[in-house]
Amino acid sequence: MNLNELKNIIGECNLQGEKICVQHRLHDVIEFVKNNYSYKMLKSITAVDLGDEIELIYNLFSVEDEEDVLLSIKVQNEAESIVDLFESAKADENEIYDMFGIQFIGNEDLKRLYMPENWEGFPLRKDYIQDDTRLAWNDNSDNA
Amino acid sequence: MTTATTLKLNLGPQHPSTHGVLRLILELDGEKILSCEPDIGYLHRGMEKMAEGLTYIQYLPTVDRIDYLAGCFYSELLCRSVEKAMNVELSERVKTIRVILLELNRIASHLLWIGAFLMDLGAISPFFYAMREREMILRYFEKLTGQRMMYNYFVFGGVRSDIDYLEEIEEIIKILPSKIKDYEKIITDNPIFLRRTKGKGVLEQEVAFNNSITGVNLRASGINYDLRCSDYLYRDFDFSPVVLEGKDSWTRYKARILELKESLKIIGQGLEKLKSNEKFEQNLINPLTVKLPEGEYYNEIEAPRGLASIYIKSTGGDKPYRLKxxxxxxxxxxxxxxLLVGEYLNDAIAIAGSLDIILPEVDK
Known part of the structure; x- marks a missing residue:
């Protein structure tokens, strides 16, 4: 990827400041930004359930300039993994998989993290079933 | 991939030196660690899900529990988000009070770490010394806030009450330097301690960046990054971040000792400021009407265990739409x-301990 291709994807904008929406090829954009602009650290990945889609916000950080850049992409149930660019993405992606059920393509180690291994559903999704009988407050059986 | 010559060892989750409930699955060849897989989630309380069902003031008392050794920092983050979103300016005295309490909290947290770390290495006495000094700080907090650990003292737009018992803080900053000297006498050049920590758990800068390591651990690898330098609360305070080049466990210990001294310096300056600014005024937000305007709010702070940040997405209601x-x-x-691969089993605890891990913060 070169600068022109990057501009085609994210448009003419400053990297600093506002959140930049990326429509596609997120992996390539992050790789380009990491290699060319000294953003060597991935502070965190935040997922937000917007109802019909899930927004992922990547917070990259340059220690030299003490500057953040925020890249965001909207996905359905699958996203590109960036574990080959940042080791810490493994932890973030695993957490998002556990809480939102997003499959990160390229990350082989996705597993249940906070929830039990046999748990169904993804708690931080807005459509997470509230009347799940496994939850104590929803227990309608006789011995409740 | 366990073969006939390797052994899988389960470390934790109830091991006394895992500082909570951390489980490490180690694969060993003899005593050498071939791979390590941390297994977390034993303390998960659903802090993020809980936030979506509670109003901001209902959520405020729970955030202390994210890190029970340094609860102030998380209260501060939530309060700061609400204050910035609602354009509320803190008065100078309140800012100073918050800095003093944050730094006292940081000292208490670092002291416990020093004690617990040395206990991990088999030295019992430093734990009691460190707890003795930490007790002074906890007693003070108990007097001021009524709580020893979950203070719930910061509120939206100010603090619960004006700071008091200043003579006790003065006592603490008078006594602590000599105690820190004592620790250094016992620990810093102790040959057993040196052998267990010098050159062990070397954290290279590239690895640290790649793994998103911040805070003291990053500064002990020679990177000058301390969020306090750009934090608006600390703007009028004169201090220098502790940056050391050693990269190993010993350096991380030394950095925390030096940070204690820096924190004491900040508290001293804070007390001077309080004396020159006696008027206690607050811009309290009525907690029952807190509604964040629609938008996204991101705030961060330098907590004792690295960068802590909060992200709130609000749709204009009285509860957060999403909080991370x-x-x-x-x-x-x-x-x-x-970090553990290639090290010996008996160093595993020493290295893990030197990173200052606390499990409620991991599991949220």
């Missing part, structure tokens, strides 16, 4: 995968 915490320990735990 980023905590330093979470990334430290995940880095153990790399």
């Amino acid at each position: 915490w980023r905590t330093g320990s979470y990334y430290s735990v995940n880095m153990l995968r790399h």
Whole structure:
């Protein structure tokens, strides 16, 4: 990827400041930004359930300039993994998989993290079933 | 991939030196660690899900529990988000009070770490010394806030009450330097301690960046990054971040000792400021009417265990639409995968301990 291709994807904008929406090829954009602009650290990945889609916000950080850049992409149930660019993405992606059920393509180690291994559903999704009988407050059986 | 010559060892989750409930699955060849897989989630309380069902003031008392050794920092983050979103300016005295309490909290947290770390290495006495000094700080907090650990003292737009019992803080900053000297006498050049920590758990800068390591652990690898330098609360305070080049466990210990001294310096300056600014006024937000305007709010702070940040997405209601915490320990735990490989089993605890991991912060 070169600068022109990057501009085609994210448009003419400053990297600093506002959140930049990326429509596609997120992996390539992050790789380009990491290699060319000294953003060597991935502070965190935040997922937000917007109802019909899930927004992922990547917070990259340059220690030299003490500057953040925020890249965001909207996905359905699958996203590109960036574990080959940042080791810490493994932890973030695993957490998002556990809480939102997003499959990160390229990350082989996705597993249940906070929830039990046999748990169904993804708690931080807005459509997470509230009347799940496994939850104590929803227990309608006789011995409740 | 366990073969006939390797052994899988389960370390934790109830091991006394895992500082909570951390489980490490180690694969060993003799005593050498071939791979390490941290297993977390034993303390998960659903802090982020809980936030979506509570109003801001209902949620405020729970955030202390994210890190029970340094609860002030998380209260501060939530309060700061609400204050910035609602354009409320803190008065100078309140800012100073918050800085003093944050730094006292940081000292208490670092002191416990020093004691617990030395206990991990088999030295019992430093634990009691460190707890003795930490007790002074906890007693003070108990007098001021009524709580020893979950203070719930910061509120939206100010603090619960004006700071008091200043003579006790003065006592603490008078006594602590000599006690720190004592620790250094016992620990810093102790040959057993040196042998167990010097050159062990070397954290290269590239690895640290790649694994999103922040805070003292990053500064002990020679990177000058301390969020306090750009934090608006600390703007009028004169201090210098502790940056050391050693990269190993010993350096991380030394950095925390030096940070204690820096924190004492900040508290001293804070007390002077309080004397020159006696008027206590607050811009309290009525907690029952807190509604964040629609938008996204991101705030961060330098917590004792690295960068802590909060992300709130609000749709204009009285509850957050989405709230995310980023905590330093979470990334430290995940880095153990790399840091422990190739080390010996008896160093595993020493290295994991030196990173200052606390599990409620990891599990959220």
